[in-house]
Amino acid sequence: MTPLLKVDGLGKVYPGVVANDRVSFDIAEGEVHALLGENGAGKSTLVKMIYGLVKPDSGHMTLRGVPYAPAEPRAARAAGVAMVFQHFSLFDALSVAENIALGMENPPPMGQLAGRIRAVSETYGLPLAPERLVGDLSAGERQRVEIIRCLLQDPRLLIMDEPTSVLTPQEAEILFATLRKLAANGTAILYISHKLEEIRALCDRATILRLGKVVASCNPREKTAAELAEMMVGTKLATPQRAASETGDVVLEVRGLSLPSPNPFGTSLRDISFSVKSGEVLGIGGVAGNGQDELLAALSGESAASAGAVRLKGQPIGDLGPGSRRRIAVLAAPEERLGHAAAPDMSLTENALLTAAIREGLAARGFLRWPAARAFAEKVIETFDVRTPGPGNAARSLSGGNLQKFVIGREVLQRPEVLVVNQPTWGVDAAAAAAIRQALLNLAADGAAVVVISQDLDELIEISDRFAALNEGRLAPPRPTRGLSLEEIGLMMGGAHDMEVAHAAV
Amino acid sequence: MIALEKRPTPSRAWSAAAPLLAVALTMVAGAALFAALGTDPLAAIRTIFWDPLFNEQFASYSRPQLLVKAGPLILIAIGLSLGFRAGVWNIGAEGQYIMGAICGAGVALALYPMDAWFVFPTMVLAGALGGWAWAMIPAILKTRFRTNEILVSLLLVYVAEQILASMSLGLMRNPEGGGFPGSRNLQQYPAAANPELVAGTGMHWGVVAGFVAVIAAYILLNRHMLGFQIRLAGQSPRAARFAGVDPNRLVMICLGISGALAGLAGMFEVAGPAGQISIDFNVGYGFTAIIVAFLGRLHPVGILLAGLLMALTYIGGELAQFMLGLPAAAIQAFQGMLLFFLLGLDVLSNFRVRLGRRKVT
Numbered sequence: 001m002t003p004l005l006k007v008d009g010l011g012k013v014y015p016g017v018v019a020n021d022r023v024s025f026d027i028a029e030g031e032v033h034a035l036l037g038e039n040g041a042g043k044s045t046l047v048k049m050i051y052g053l054v055k056p057d058s059g060h061m062t063l064r065g066v067p068y069a070p071a072e073p074r075a076a077r078a079a080g081v082a083m084v085f086q087h088f089s090l091f092d093a094l095s096v097a098e099n100i101a102l103g104m105e106n107p108p109p110m111g112q113l114a115g116r117i118r119a120v121s122e123t124y125g126l127p128l129a130p131e132r133l134v135g136d137l138s139a140g141e142r143q144r145v146e147i148i149r150c151l152l153q154d155p156r157l158l159i160m161d162e163p164t165s166v167l168t169p170q171e172a173e174i175l176f177a178t179l180r181k182l183a184a185n186g187t188a189i190l191y192i193s194h195k196l197e198e199i200r201a202l203c204d205r206a207t208i209l210r211l212g213k214v215v216a217s218c219n220p221r222e223k224t225a226a227e228l229a230e231m232m233v234g235t236k237l238a239t240p241q242r243a244a245s246e247t248g249d250v251v252l253e254v255r256g257l258s259l260p261s262p263n264p265f266g267t268s269l270r271d272i273s274f275s276v277k278s279g280e281v282l283g284i285g286g287v288a289g290n291g292q293d294e295l296l297a298a299l300s301g302e303s304a305a306s307a308g309a310v311r312l313k314g315q316p317i318g319d320l321g322p323g324s325r326r327r328i329a330v331l332a333a334p335e336e337r338l339g340h341a342a343a344p345d346m347s348l349t350e351n352a353l354l355t356a357a358i359r360e361g362l363a364a365r366g367f368l369r370w371p372a373a374r375a376f377a378e379k380v381i382e383t384f385d386v387r388t389p390g391p392g393n394a395a396r397s398l399s400g401g402n403l404q405k406f407v408i409g410r411e412v413l414q415r416p417e418v419l420v421v422n423q424p425t426w427g428v429d430a431a432a433a434a435a436i437r438q439a440l441l442n443l444a445a446d447g448a449a450v451v452v453i454s455q456d457l458d459e460l461i462e463i464s465d466r467f468a469a470l471n472e473g474r475l476a477p478p479r480p481t482r483g484l485s486l487e488e489i490g491l492m493m494g495g496a497h498d499m500e501v502a503h504a505a506v
Numbered sequence: 507m508i509a510l511e512k513r514p515t516p517s518r519a520w521s522a523a524a525p526l527l528a529v530a531l532t533m534v535a536g537a538a539l540f541a542a543l544g545t546d547p548l549a550a551i552r553t554i555f556w557d558p559l560f561n562e563q564f565a566s567y568s569r570p571q572l573l574v575k576a577g578p579l580i581l582i583a584i585g586l587s588l589g590f591r592a593g594v595w596n597i598g599a600e601g602q603y604i605m606g607a608i609c610g611a612g613v614a615l616a617l618y619p620m621d622a623w624f625v626f627p628t629m630v631l632a633g634a635l636g637g638w639a640w641a642m643i644p645a646i647l648k649t650r651f652r653t654n655e656i657l658v659s660l661l662l663v664y665v666a667e668q669i670l671a672s673m674s675l676g677l678m679r680n681p682e683g684g685g686f687p688g689s690r691n692l693q694q695y696p697a698a699a700n701p702e703l704v705a706g707t708g709m710h711w712g713v714v715a716g717f718v719a720v721i722a723a724y725i726l727l728n729r730h731m732l733g734f735q736i737r738l739a740g741q742s743p744r745a746a747r748f749a750g751v752d753p754n755r756l757v758m759i760c761l762g763i764s765g766a767l768a769g770l771a772g773m774f775e776v777a778g779p780a781g782q783i784s785i786d787f788n789v790g791y792g793f794t795a796i797i798v799a800f801l802g803r804l805h806p807v808g809i810l811l812a813g814l815l816m817a818l819t820y821i822g823g824e825l826a827q828f829m830l831g832l833p834a835a836a837i838q839a840f841q842g843m844l845l846f847f848l849l850g851l852d853v854l855s856n857f858r859v860r861l862g863r864r865k866v867t
Contacts, residue, residue, distance in 0.1 A: 015511065302747050323750030334748060343742035353734060354749045366731045 009059035019045040025207040037209035038429040052076035080156035092135035139166035169490035196225040248278035251449035257309040267291040276449040283464025284453045291473040296422040300332035301325040329417040341407040344396035352377035359414045384409035401432035422453040469493040510857040520855040528847035554822030570708030577713035578771035580813035582795035584719040585767030587804040589760035592736040598659030599768040600792025601666035602637035606769025607776035609636025614698035625697040637769015645761035649754040688784035700778035712774025724806040
């Protein structure tokens with residue numbers, strides 16, 4: 001039987017990087033096929049070539065035995081290839097049906113389209129009311145909009161790029177059920193992820209990429225997660241080690257923190273309370289867009305709260321700005337590396353100055369001490385193994401993982417008493433992620449209070465002492481992480497409760 | 507196919523070469539324009555760039571004019587460049603220039619005919635304060651009510667022009683002027699005059715202030731925390747907030763500095779080359795300084811050179827109109843080309859051009 005899609009020797013070279021090198025694999029009809037690899041392994045480039053976003057430099061593809069070379073996504077869609085991106089392209093202020101109509105070449109009348117959306121959503125168990133405003137939907141529901149948009153085209157091959165990164169475990173289960181149903185109806189699914197357990201649960205076959213090349217192909221159900229990880233990375237991975245540390249007194253205390261959102265589609269913080277002791281790592285989980293950015297801003301001092309809402313060793317600090325908080329050793333590293341944690345066009349030396357000027361004495365009476373700033377940047381680069389030719393290079397020239405190491409290292413080396421990080425290993429390769437987690441654990445072992453906000457549950461289970469979930473701007477009471485099951489964590493994160501709401505609305 | 511590809515790090519070589527190349531391209535394109543108008547292109551280029559400085563017949567008049575015209579341009583452009591770097595768009599320097607002149611002249615006219623050492627320093631202070639206060643209007647409206655500083659500062663130029671007209675017809679009119687509009691001539695009031703410091707150079711206190719501003723801005727931007735914060739806020743506003751920069755404070759500082767420097771420029775002009783408050787006192791230095799600021803890539807030394815170059819094209823342009831009968835519009839087009847080529851070449855410092863078969867998908 002001819003495979004649905006056959007990829008033969010695809011290659012793509014970007015200046016200085018071989019993104020894909022003679023990549024060959026095939027996908028059968030009705031198969032759920034995993035594409036595995038670390039960040040930068042070439043997964044995205046490969047699927048962009050299949051979806052017509054990037055033109056390959058060499059090699060060719062066939063779809064059902066016919067040569068297939070989409071010049072643009074429209075041609076790919078016409079051939080029956082659809083894709084759900086990791087980042088959604090939806091308009092908050094429009095309804096579900098309007099958003100879907102926008103992506104269609106010849107949208108049918110609104111009433112008829114709403115009927116089709118309802119039909120598809122019921123067939124595949126994806127409850128969604130067409131008239132709801134996208135701005136009011138959860139991340140999981142937004143993803144459903146994107147999936148239904150694809151399914152309306154009746155695709156032969158559905159590409160999904162890290163679909164579960166925005167879902168609770170319960171929502172992910174619902175998605176898997178949908179994908180299995182689709183596969184049973186003969187639609188092939190190309191599934192990109194680096195979450196190994198879900199690939200083992202869902203996929204029939206896996207193609208593993210490393211540095212742009214196919215290094216292995218296997219049935220993921222016959223491998224353990226550790227074996228898959230080793231195939232991805234090429235070496236054995238060291239899991240972060242934690243010293244048995246004693247927790248001390250409460251260092252950071254948040255009591256009744258409420259902050260209205262500055263924009264209509266942001267999340268307001270509602271009555272958040274928690275405390276972190278010296279030597280402790282508090283993990284805060286939750287689905288993206290439930291107040292993570294807002295919570296980090298309130299703790300870093302970018303948003304001012306009432307003075308008593310945030311306390312350091314009993315002293316009210318809620319109304320202090322970022323500079324004043326740094327002076328008392330309360331440091332933070334936000335999620336967005338380029339443009340928030342670091343200025344893209346500035347050099348690493350200048351970016352070192354960005355947060356370390358006060359604590360590292362990089363300015364004297366307002367005048368900058370460039371040699372000291374450069375030395376501090378070099379120290380961060382060396383201590384955290386940041387791969388760059390030197391501190392004079394612009395932040396944007398670094399890869400995501402290297403810049404993240406720099407951003408975290410910059411804060412860790414300033415000897416914080418409290419460090420708050422948001423998504424510390426987002427988009428970072430496995431080795432760098434392990435190094436960053438180890439640095440956070442070491443910091444706690446040295447007596448700092450560490451708050452890790454993350455959407456990566458495995459990460460939180462690995463490094464946090466206590467876990468709390470952020471849901472619609474509210475924080476559930478923290479519980480000891482040891483002994484918590486993924487199931488319970490999912491329920492703390494809000495579970496799949498909004499599914500039932502959507503059902504009722506249909 | 508030509509494709510542009512983003513450079514990982516901006517090219518220093520191109521940032522430095524772009525202005526020089528832009529001047530060269532302007533000369534070539536300008537020569538073509540003048541040739542199309544039936545003028546000898548070489549003669550036109552020589553009249554604009556060479557004669558004002560080195561022609562025996564004209565240089566004695568036009569050489570001092572270079573500093574007279576470049577002085578206010580540089581002083582205003584330095585102030586504007588700080589704001590532009592921080593993303594604070596003061597387009598109303600012309601209005602602040604007028605208000606600085608009115609306040610400076612007001613002090614002189616109020617004290618007339620007192621002969622004391624403090625007359626001129628007080629005028630300097632009043633000029634800076636006048637420009638600063640006029641710039642504080644958009645600053646406060648922006649920080650309090652989120653209005654757009656571009657519109658507010660620009661529209662205040664026209665308000666300032668009305669005040670200028672009112673002053674020259676009413677309050678500040680020369681009582682001994684036979685009813686003609688315009689104030690007393692401050693050049694004839696020694697305690698208040700801003701004379702040529704070295705005969706035949708055009709150097710006056712305003713030019714000195716311009717040079718001091720260049721040096722101060724250089725130190726501020728490269729060696730001082732405030733300069734770093736200004737650059738940071740312009741490049742990456744969110745990172746600036748994270749670094750602890752208060753955006754409102756920065757708006758006040760940037761508009762304040764640019765307003766004060768524009769006010770100073772106006773005050774030095776009214777006490778020196780212009781001599782009096784009159785309806786047509788302002789000749790567009792405040793707007794031309796915007797071009798000078800960008801032509802000098804918002805860099806203090808670049809602005810110094812751009813101010814001199816701009817002044818040269820003005821003087822040379824006037825000379826070309828007078829000597830070769832070139833239309834004023836052709837000279838303006840020529841000056842426009844300069845900015846056009848510079849902005850066009852600017853792309854190359856952040857992008858590299860790739861020639862090849864690579865197709866754009």
